[in-house]
Amino acid sequence: MNTSPLRIGALAPLTRPGWVAAGQQLLAGLESGVRDANAAGGVDGRPLELAVRDTAADPARAAAAVDELADLGAAAVAGEYHSVVARAAAARADARRIPFLCSSAVLDALTDEPTEWVARVAPAQSHGWRAYADFLVGAGRRRIAVVTQPSVYWASGARILSEHLGTHGGSVVELDANARTPEALCDALVEQEVTALLLLVGHPEPAVPIVRAVRADRRLADVLLGAPAGQPEFADWGTELGADGAEVPFLRYLPERLGPLGERVAKELTARMGAAPSFVAFEGWDTIAVLADVLRAARGTDRAAVAEAWTKVAVEGTRGPIRFSRVPGIGVRQWAWAPIQVVDRDPADPGRFRVLHTG
CATH class of the missing domain: 3.40.50.2300 (Response regulator)
Structure with missing residues (x-):
């Protein structure tokens, strides 16, 4: 049985001129999601492992990070807060044929053309x-x-x-x-x-x-x-x-009231961060929950199989049930919609x- 870690690339703005507070919240949610997924047995006995890259709100830096993570054998890439940066990451992920799950960026035109390689948790800006x-x-x-x-x-x-x-x-x-x-x-x-x-x-x-x-x-x-x-x-x-x-x-992007899962995750994040989490931290946690489910559905790390598994996602997220669909005018697989x-x-x-x- 293969018990080696499954690597997931994580993009976030962690230094200026990026919005560092947002990046820290996003990363906290991603890390919490990984801890919870691994505590539940990981993906078929394999633990998840984050490979974090600081985008610093720089599209070129994000694209280079996707290249690096693809070369390192990451099963997928996740995260990013800034829309223009996420757009660059999505374009590179599509070109490199590596699945990218965008956590927080909302720009409708995340990609120029429809793609099966990119999905998004955050609602579209429109x-x-x-x-x-x-x-x-x-x-x-x-x-x-x-x-x-x-x-x-x-x-x-x-x-x-x-x-x-x-x-x-x-x-x-x-x-x-x-x-x-x-x-x-x-x-x-x-x-x-x-x-x-x-x-x-x-x-x-x-x-x-x-x-x-x-x-x-x-x-x-x-x-x-x-x-x-x-x-x-x-x-x-x-x-x-x-x-x-x-x-x-x-x-x-939060419901008026969190359910039991959201409340539990909120308490864990508050304890680790020393302050109440923002919606961006919940987006990070939900991102990992989705990727863990996608990796299980793909039954391995074949990237094409992972990308095909977006349609099989049925995850209970911190803010409600998450499924992906095609939304008119949106070129990526989209959760329609997170609460607003x-x-x-x-x-x-x-x-x-x-x-x-x-x-």
Whole structure:
């Protein structure tokens, strides 16, 4: 009986300019998933083993890591948080014919063409951001400004919001974060008479100074600040902004209540990390649960058999049952869908989250 470890490549942004807090949460979930899978006997008696590679939010670095992991004999590659980086990893995985299960990146066009080699746990951006647009409409916010930086991810988000809000009588004006100081941005918001400003920018720069400027401008007291990409989810948001970081609605992918499995995993992650896990950590755990099931279904490490096994997945994840399907407009096998919430930090207690909308 073969008892050698089954190697799984793990991609995560663990150094700047990557979003390190997100990468740490993702890696914690992946590692916890491996521990639980191995405690349950691994895959046909073979333990899982992570080979971790830091992408540092660099697409070229991610693609090179996929090449390295493929050459090392990894059965599959998993992880990544940043959408543009995950897109590069997915393209390389497709070219090298190695299965890639994307944990957290949401960009709809994860691959240029349909592929059987890539699957995704996170919901597509179009699905989640439409839910966020529904929240804005329900809150009476129809004249929206988005402050953006050049990126296919931010451009895609702005387009989704504009199209969906347009069907409800709303409008979106785009403002370039690189072309204005935070104070000049505030002037533009007043001139445009917007009712909400959405942060489609990086964290901490320029998100933090923009939030501080808007909060300090009395002319904008009634303007809703929002961050659909989830910047306020992580502890460093609250550390840097304090009370200014409260009441900034964002997307997260959790059910209103975790089931028994989710509660158990949450307790384990809290004990290991010293803080409550974000939804990104649950995405990591679910990723490993899926890969363990796929490897069992493939009855070995033949990569083609592993890729074919996406359709056989039936896993109880931390946030609900996981199965993969083909979704129109999405070129990868997709869990449709993880649960969606719009939440914010409670101004009375910024360490507590309030659920504002479920999609």
